[in-house]
Amino acid sequence: MSEVALNETNLSTSEAVSRAALLKRLRRTDQAFRLLTRAAVLAVLGLLSGVILALIIGSVPAIEAFGPGFVVTEVWNPVTEQFGALAPIYGTLVTSFIAMVIAVPIGIMIAFFITELCPLWLRRPIAIAIELLAGIPSIIYGIWGLFVLAPFLQKHVQPFLIDTFENVPGLSSLFEGPPYGIGMLTAGFILAIMVLPFITAISRDVFDAVPAVLKEAAYGLGCTTWEVFKHVVLPFTRIGVIGGVMLGLGRALGETMAVTFVIGNAHKVSASILAPGTTISASIANEFTEAVGDLYTSALITLGLILFVITFIVLAIARYMLLRLQQQGR
Amino acid sequence: MATASNPLYAGRRRRNTVATGLAYAATAFGLGWLVMILGVLIYEGIGGLSLAVFTENTPPPGSAGGLLNAIAGSIAMTVLAVAIGTPIGILAGTYLAEYGRHDKLSTVVRFINDILLSAPSIVIGLFVYEIMVAPMGHFSGYAGAVALAIIVIPVVVRTTEDMLRLVPDTLREAAASIGLPRAHMIVRIAYRAARAGIVTGILLAIARISGETAPLLFTALNNQFWSLDMNAPMPSLPVVIFQFALSPYEEWQKLAWTGALLITVTVLGLSIIARSLTARKS
Numbered sequence: 001m002s003e004v005a006l007n008e009t010n011l012s013t014s015e016a017v018s019r020a021a022l023l024k025r026l027r028r029t030d031q032a033f034r035l036l037t038r039a040a041v042l043a044v045l046g047l048l049s050g051v052i053l054a055l056i057i058g059s060v061p062a063i064e065a066f067g068p069g070f071v072v073t074e075v076w077n078p079v080t081e082q083f084g085a086l087a088p089i090y091g092t093l094v095t096s097f098i099a100m101v102i103a104v105p106i107g108i109m110i111a112f113f114i115t116e117l118c119p120l121w122l123r124r125p126i127a128i129a130i131e132l133l134a135g136i137p138s139i140i141y142g143i144w145g146l147f148v149l150a151p152f153l154q155k156h157v158q159p160f161l162i163d164t165f166e167n168v169p170g171l172s173s174l175f176e177g178p179p180y181g182i183g184m185l186t187a188g189f190i191l192a193i194m195v196l197p198f199i200t201a202i203s204r205d206v207f208d209a210v211p212a213v214l215k216e217a218a219y220g221l222g223c224t225t226w227e228v229f230k231h232v233v234l235p236f237t238r239i240g241v242i243g244g245v246m247l248g249l250g251r252a253l254g255e256t257m258a259v260t261f262v263i264g265n266a267h268k269v270s271a272s273i274l275a276p277g278t279t280i281s282a283s284i285a286n287e288f289t290e291a292v293g294d295l296y297t298s299a300l301i302t303l304g305l306i307l308f309v310i311t312f313i314v315l316a317i318a319r320y321m322l323l324r325l326q327q328q329g330r
Numbered sequence: 331m332a333t334a335s336n337p338l339y340a341g342r343r344r345r346n347t348v349a350t351g352l353a354y355a356a357t358a359f360g361l362g363w364l365v366m367i368l369g370v371l372i373y374e375g376i377g378g379l380s381l382a383v384f385t386e387n388t389p390p391p392g393s394a395g396g397l398l399n400a401i402a403g404s405i406a407m408t409v410l411a412v413a414i415g416t417p418i419g420i421l422a423g424t425y426l427a428e429y430g431r432h433d434k435l436s437t438v439v440r441f442i443n444d445i446l447l448s449a450p451s452i453v454i455g456l457f458v459y460e461i462m463v464a465p466m467g468h469f470s471g472y473a474g475a476v477a478l479a480i481i482v483i484p485v486v487v488r489t490t491e492d493m494l495r496l497v498p499d500t501l502r503e504a505a506a507s508i509g510l511p512r513a514h515m516i517v518r519i520a521y522r523a524a525r526a527g528i529v530t531g532i533l534l535a536i537a538r539i540s541g542e543t544a545p546l547l548f549t550a551l552n553n554q555f556w557s558l559d560m561n562a563p564m565p566s567l568p569v570v571i572f573q574f575a576l577s578p579y580e581e582w583q584k585l586a587w588t589g590a591l592l593i594t595v596t597v598l599g600l601s602i603i604a605r606s607l608t609a610r611k612s
Contacts, residue, residue: 026511033513037429040421041439046486048442051453054460062546088579118357126357128605133364134600136594137541139568143575143590143591147374147583153451192475193363203350224346247448254450256544257572281544288456288548303455310452319444 037058049111055308058301061294070302076267078291083299085306087267091277092307093185096252098188098273099195104222104245107199112229114200115207128203134197142261146182150262153189154181158274176272182264185273190258195248202244206237206325225275243321250315254307280307342549363436368594375591378584387556390569391579397589399556400570402470404540406558407566410475416532422483423458428516446484454480456515463549471560475535480540482535489531493524519527520579530604537600541593543568547562567593 064084114126158179165171186244187197210233216226234241264276265286278286280303291297374549382396389395390459412548430436497520505515521528550561552573571589574582 026514030511030513033516034429035457036553037421037425040418041425041430043418044422044439044443044446044483045435047483048446050461051457053451054457055453058456058460106356106359110360111355113353113357117353126361127538129361132598132601133360134538135597136367137543137568137597139543139571140371140594141591143571143586146575148366148370168566177563196363209428224342226349227342229349250448254448254452256450257450257568260572261575264474271501281450284452285544286549289551290457299455303459304453307450308453310447312445315445315448316441319441 004030005320015255017082017116029269030248030268040308045290055301055305059305062298062302065295066299070299071306074267075323078287078293078296081293083295084278085299086267086302088278088280088283089306090269091187091252091280092281092310093262094184094273094277095188095191095263095279097173099191099252100245100249102189102192103196103199103248106160107244107248108203108241110196110200111203111207111312112233114204116225116229127201130197132201133193138257141190141194141258143167144184145258148185148263149190152187154179169303173271174273174321177270177275179274182262182266182276183274184263184270184277186262187277188273190262191252191255194258195252195254198251199244200250202247203237203241205258206244207233210236210238218260237325239321240325243318243325243327245319246314250311251255253314254281254311256285260285280304302314365371371587371591371594374584374587375411378588379591383585383588388554388565388574388585390554390580391580393579394405394581395585396454397466397567397570397585397592399553400589401592402556402563403550403553403565405452407471407475407478407546407561407564408536408539410472411478411482412532412536414475414537415479418479419483419486419531419535420490420528423487424494424516426487426491427494428512428520443484443487446480447488449546451481451542452544452547455547458545458549465535468549469549470564471550471562471564474546474564475547475550475560478539478542481545482540485538486528486531489534490528491523493527493531494520496525496527510556526607530608533600533604533607537597537604540596540600541568543572547572 062083066073070083071085071089073082074086075082075084076087077083110130114123118126158175158181161175162177162179165175214232214236215228217233223231259279260282263278263282265278265282266276267278267283269274270277284300284304288297288300291300345573383398384396384401385397386397387392387397387399422443426436426440454477458473458480461475461583466473469513501519501523502515505519508510510518546566550569552564553563553565553571557564567589571586571593574586574589577583
């Protein structure tokens with residue numbers, strides 16, 4: 001008996017050795033792969049820290065030269081090397097605000113249409129069309145805005161706005177000056193068209209997540225479609241919709257090319273939304289390659305840092321809201 | 331019948347009609363822009379479309395030419411960007427979905443990835459300028475490709491993770507039960523099951539970067555001549571469109587429209603292919 005058993009182990013020794021080698025190799029590749037994926041994750045982490053760090057280092061000369069007053073100074077004079085960020089920050093906020101005023105109600109109404117009113121067969125095509133609108137590169141919006149939208153607004157819309165509000169106190173200064181075509185209103189309008197698909201897509205997703213029983217219960221009480229939407233769907237999805245709006249706002253704040261084409265690049269704070277202005281991203285795009293001198297470059301990088309911080313905060317809030325909705329749904 | 335004449339009901343019905351009417355109008359408004367933009371683009375772009383666009387380089391002001399060098403530059407930088415960004419993106423997505431699905435690191439990285447996904451692309455251009463262009467002392471195609479790669483990574487991370495999560499756990503357990511190590515399970519089974527989705531992510535990333543202008547403005551810069559030297563300034567379609575559209579020369583503006591049409595067709599084509607890949611899967 002013992003001899004047989006011994007014989008058997010003897011027989012399989014070479015097999016066992018090669019088996020151990022194979023297992024060892026498998027274990028090693030297994031470990032290596034795991035480390036590789038971990039390294040990639042850390043690289044993504046490092047990327048964001050790298051971006052922030054590089055921007056901070058690049059903005060040191062400008063911050064040293066101008067201090068915190070940088071953000072409230074309107075002067076932007078490359079010749080005398082006097083730089084202030086007020087005009088770009090103002091332009092960024094105003095154009096994004098115009099964009100949101102136009103895009104939020106329209107985006108929500110489109111999502112309302114897709115989820116509640118649209119016949120089933122039409123839902124997918126419309127959703128795809130809206131998503132295609134989101135995929136069009138911003139430079140296309142820019143060239144279209146410059147050659148088509150700006151002349152149209154200049155000829156037909158802006159003179160009308162100027163005439164209409166000329167004698168309305170308060171609003172007259174908002175629509176003042178000659179109709180250039182390009183300017184903050186045009187930029188805001190283009191931004192609105194660009195963020196519309198984002199707001200629509202997210203609103204549609206969260207509206208779709210409303211449990212059917214809730215809506216059916218409201219319909220059972222005799223509510224109209226609009227009442228169901230307003231009193232059941234919207235309150236239920238409020239956080240998600242706000243998240244989507246913030247996500248769209250994040251896009252609008254950082255959008256570069258579409259705005260650069262139509263903003264007019266004037267470092268000036270004007271009350272009139274018809275006046276040309278500039279945004280943070282448009283200033284960087286227009287001037288960075290031509291910036292001579294360390295201070296000029298550094299001032300532009302500081303603008304980039306400010307933009308990054310603003311969008312970071314907005315996007316972080318957006319993600320937090322959407323995450324909360326997800327957990328609430330669970 | 332009594333209900334129909336009740337003013338309360340009539341008011342509610344009226345409000346409902348107005349609201350639904352507004353929803354129809356909003357949808358028409360949204361889709362109207364798409365139709366209008368595409369219409370203008372095709373109308374203006376088709377006119378300039380000719381063989382010369384693909385065989386001649388960008389012209390000096392006031393003369394005819396094509397977009398050959400810009401197209402070549404765009405393709406070269408896109409290919410390199412995808413070559414750099416895709417492996418990192420897939421590996422990071424793999425970690426998030428397979429190894430650290432619930433750990434702290436993954437939660438943080440997921441959040442950061444989402445921020446990178448919608449971070450302003452011009453800031454990425456500034457970053458690459460700081461780390462590559464400034465130390466090297468000159469603009470280059472490499473810098474442009476790195477900037478584009480940074481945009482590719484978050485897109486691929488996100489889709490890879492989402493697609494791997496769709497792979498049923500029973501497949502993973504079956505692989506483990508026959509003694510397959512985790513890495514081999516991921517490569518041989520999970521990747522294979524999620525292949526269509528991962529490819530979709532890569533296509534979407536290509537679609538995203540083929541229209542990106544802002545990060546190239548001060549990394550790859552531009553170039554009027556034929557050049558495939560990636561260590562030198564490199565032209566690209568979006569940057570050429572930007573330069574030509576803002577110029578006062580009619581030939582340049584025409585070429586800008588043609589270039590815009592080419593980019594849009596590429597981007598829309600890629601998104602439609604990507605969509606049909608996943609649609610067939612589900």
